[in-house]
Amino acid sequence: MNFCSQCGAAAIELRVPEGDTLPRYVCAACHTIHYRNPKIVVGCLPEWRGKVLLCKRAIVPRLGLWTLPAGFLENGETLAAGALRETLEEAKAQVDIGELYTVISLPHISQVYMMFRARLASLDFGPGPESLEVRLFDEDDVPWGELAFRTITRTLRNYFLDRKLGGLRLHVSAIEKRATLKPELTGAA
Amino acid sequence: MNFCSQCGAAAIELRVPEGDTLPRYVCAACHTIHYRNPKIVVGCLPEWRGKVLLCKRAIVPRLGLWTLPAGFLENGETLAAGALRETLEEAKAQVDIGELYTVISLPHISQVYMMFRARLASLDFGPGPESLEVRLFDEDDVPWGELAFRTITRTLRNYFLDRKLGGLRLHVSAIEKRATLKPELTGAA
Secondary structure, three states, X not given: OOOOOOOOOOOEEEEOOOOOOOOEEEEOOOOOXXXXXXXXXXXXXXXXXXXXXXXXXXXXXXXXOEEOOEEEOOOXXXXXXXXXXXXXXXXXXXXXXXXXXXXXXXXXXXXXXXXXXXXXXXXXXXXXXXXXXXXXXXHXXXXXXXXOOHHHHHHHHHXXXXXXXXXXXXXXEEOOOOOXXXXXXXXXX | OOOOOOOOOOOEEEEOOOOOOOXXXXXXXXXXXXXXXXXXXXXXXXXXXXXXXXXXXXXXXXXXXXXXXXXXXXXXXXXXXXXHHHHXXXXXXXXXXXXXXXXXXXXXXXXXXXXXXXXXXXXXXXXXXXXXXXXXXXXXXXXXXXXXXXXXXHHHHHHHHHHHHOOOOOXXXXXXXOOOOOHHHHOOO
């Protein structure tokens, strides 16, 4: 933030406003406080006869890797509406949204993932503009080494494990920033 | 938004960017797209031997009405950390955060409420700067007519009903804009 979006002044300061506890972008000219807050990524895990629907990303980041349909919740949307929209956009798929399944905080990038279970309404699906390919996968065929995000890996792992254990339940968790370990710390050569 | 926070130009247009589907604030000078997304309100329902902890608001909106400790999730925070912080700020109370209990989309104001169950760690609590009073309530004493937000009423109603039914489970729902009905439509005089 270089300029105040309210008054246009090049007078943005990062400081703790009076009565607040955290630093904010504050305009020294018009005193507007510009708050920044985490974003919600909403999506779903579309199921079809034991298989799950994944999309191969046609966009950065993680172009060419596989993901569940998900994206930023938009203003004016409910969570379920956002999950439906993303699934239609990325996989051209109609789903019935089920229970909320994983909620994952990503504090280092100020995002919260919220993934619902969903039932694919038909086999009429295909890549939207943000996908290269859309496919149904059995557990054994899931490209575990080519998943785009840790949130997606966690959601899919929870799902297949819960299925084996006989009950799907909400998982609320957090994923912290991944440390970059030097080889001598990992035990690798 | 009157000015571009990137380049300072008074050239903000509301239009659908190429490849997008929704209108955004776009700077005609430097082409920055200024996205706006829903905010998360995170909080908890602190329990103590069958009672729940409520805070009387010292700030607008809804000054003087009762609420559960909750507020905007901050950048860099997990959901649980946000619920802990809000409870400490508003009720000076230490809690142990439990299960996620209500998730309520409010599309007309682009917010998503996420309320956790919580156990009050001690009776050492009191009003923070945003509260006039903090008290424990039995179900019969809850000031149902003086609650600050419909999200809070719904969370508390779910809670006391679930307790009667013998099991607390996640509730995911939405609250739409409340219509202002004219008397002839409501049946009132």
